[in-house]
Amino acid sequence: MPCAESRRTKTDFVDKKSTFNFIVVTGPTATGKTQFAAHLAARIKGEIISADSRQVYRGMDLATGKDFNDYIVGDITIPYHLVDIVDPGYEYSVYEFQKDFLRVYDEIQMKGKIPVLCGGTGMYIESVLKGYNMVKVPANEALRNEIESKTDQELIDLLNTYKIPHNITDTTDRKRLVRALEIAGYYQSHPEIKIPFPEINPIIFGVYFERRTIRERITERLRKRLEGGMISEVEELLKKGLSPEQLKFYGLEYKYLTQYVTGELSYDEMFHLLNTAIHQFAKRQMTWFRKMEREGRKIHWIDGHLPAQEKVKLALELIK
Numbered sequence: 434m435p436c437a438e439s440r441r442t443k444t445d446f447v448d449k450k451s452t453f454n455f456i457v458v459t460g461p462t463a464t465g466k467t468q469f470a471a472h473l474a475a476r477i478k479g480e481i482i483s484a485d486s487r488q489v490y491r492g493m494d495l496a497t498g499k500d501f502n503d504y505i506v507g508d509i510t511i512p513y514h515l516v517d518i519v520d521p522g523y524e525y526s527v528y529e530f531q532k533d534f535l536r537v538y539d540e541i542q543m544k545g546k547i548p549v550l551c552g553g554t555g556m557y558i559e560s561v562l563k564g565y566n567m568v569k570v571p572a573n574e575a576l577r578n579e580i581e582s583k584t585d586q587e588l589i590d591l592l593n594t595y596k597i598p599h600n601i602t603d604t605t606d607r608k609r610l611v612r613a614l615e616i617a618g619y620y621q622s623h624p625e626i627k628i629p630f631p632e633i634n635p636i637i638f639g640v641y642f643e644r645r646t647i648r649e650r651i652t653e654r655l656r657k658r659l660e661g662g663m664i665s666e667v668e669e670l671l672k673k674g675l676s677p678e679q680l681k682f683y684g685l686e687y688k689y690l691t692q693y694v695t696g697e698l699s700y701d702e703m704f705h706l707l708n709t710a711i712h713q714f715a716k717r718q719m720t721w722f723r724k725m726e727r728e729g730r731k732i733h734w735i736d737g738h739l740p741a742q743e744k745v746k747l748a749l750e751l752i753k
Contacts (some may be wrong), residue, residue, distance in 0.1 A: 453636045453752070454542070458551040459484070459558060459722065460640035461715040463650040464737050467503040469640055470551035472741045473748050475506040480541045481513040482534060484552025484561075487683055489525050491517045492670060495663040496686035514541075521670055522679050524612075528569055531560045535631070550635075555721035562730065564630035570619040577611060585610060595621060606682055637730060638748055639722060642737040651711050655704070658686075667694055685710055 456479065458470040470481055481504070483489070487497040504511045514537040519525050534550075534557075541548045550561065559565070580588060588610045595617035642650065667690040670680060680691045686707060693703035726732055733751050735744050 453634045454547075455538075455633050455635045456547060456549045456752075457558060457562070457635050457637040458549060458640070459553055459637065459732070460737075461647060461718040461722075462498070462553055462711065463647060463654050463715070464640040464642060466551055466553065466640050467500065468741060469638075469735070469744050470549050471504050471506050471511045472745050473638075474511045474547075474549045475509065476745055476749060477547050477752075478545075479511070479547040479549040481511055482537050482541075482548055482550045483513060483515045484550050484554050484557040486525070486530075486554040486557060488516050488552075489518050489530075490521045490523075490683075491519070492673075493521055493666070493683070493687075495658050495661060495666050496690065521673075522675050524682070527556055527560050527565070530557050531565065534561055538631075553718055555718065555725070559725070561633065562635060564633070570616045573615045573618065576615055576618060580611065580614065588614060592617060606684060608682055636752060637732045638751075639732045639734045640737045640744070641734045646737075647715055648712055651715060652708055655708055655711065659704070664690060664694065667691055685714060
């Protein structure tokens with residue numbers, strides 16, 4: 434990987450015709466993707482589009498990992514999009530993400546800037562890279578009645594028989610499983626669906642640490658967020674009228690913190706189960722990224738230990 438000092442100015446970079454029109458920054462949770470994406474965007478006159486399936490929700494901050502300071506580089510705040518756009522309780526979908534992404538993508542390009550998609554929700558990223566033909570899939574009551582008596586594992590096995598990709602979090606909640614099956618079945622029975630999608634030529638960067646380090650970072654981050662008020666955040670959402678079932682739908686932190694707040698789990702049980710679940714989630718994310726690479730997507734992995742400016746220097750050399 435080239436690492437020579439960059440000597441091209443920001444204006445030189447933006448004005449030069451390039452084979453790519455889009456940057457992706459991804460990687461597993463707790464690797465510092467947003468900070469790296471912001472520093473890179475500062476150098477190339479870019480704007481960030483979030484690819485996080487839970488950061489779209491207002492008031493769901495600590496547990497989703499929103500750190501707005503990450504968008505501040507020097508004395509400027511990098512513009513960011515698709516964060517805090519819907520209220521908790523709403524079930525935001527991949528279909529809506531793709532529609533919102535295309536709108537923001539066009540707006541950023543119209544300003545002469547470079548879109549930087551940043552996040553770890555693999556399904557969101559692939560919906561853009563592969564140009565999924567997304568439509569609003571209606572509820573299928575007949576299917577729901579048919580699978581009502583099946584176990585979660587039977588539903589997972591059934592979902593895996595479809596060739597339609599699904600979000601890696603769909604198997605962690607029964608409601609998500611049922612919805613994923615509805616969508617997969619709809620697309621299989623409507624092969625004629627074809628929606629125009631703009632030509633997107635991305636360059637993809639991934640931030641990585643060795644597995645042991647990621648595990649340590651996840652555990653340390655969880656402790657800090659709990660000390661920083663993550664439990665109070667869940668309590669406040671419940672006070673505002675969200676039901677425990679609605680919060681559990683969002684998985685991971687919201688599932689286990691809700692169980693703690695409602696007395697289903699002790700603090701130690703909650704911490705252990707949640708910490709383990711986030712470790713497993715990071716592992717599933719890496720599995721998704723490896724699948725992308727097997728399918729021919731080149732991900733330029735950058736060592737997460739490097740200082741922000743060193744990461745940017747490497748990225749700029751690869752971009753050029």
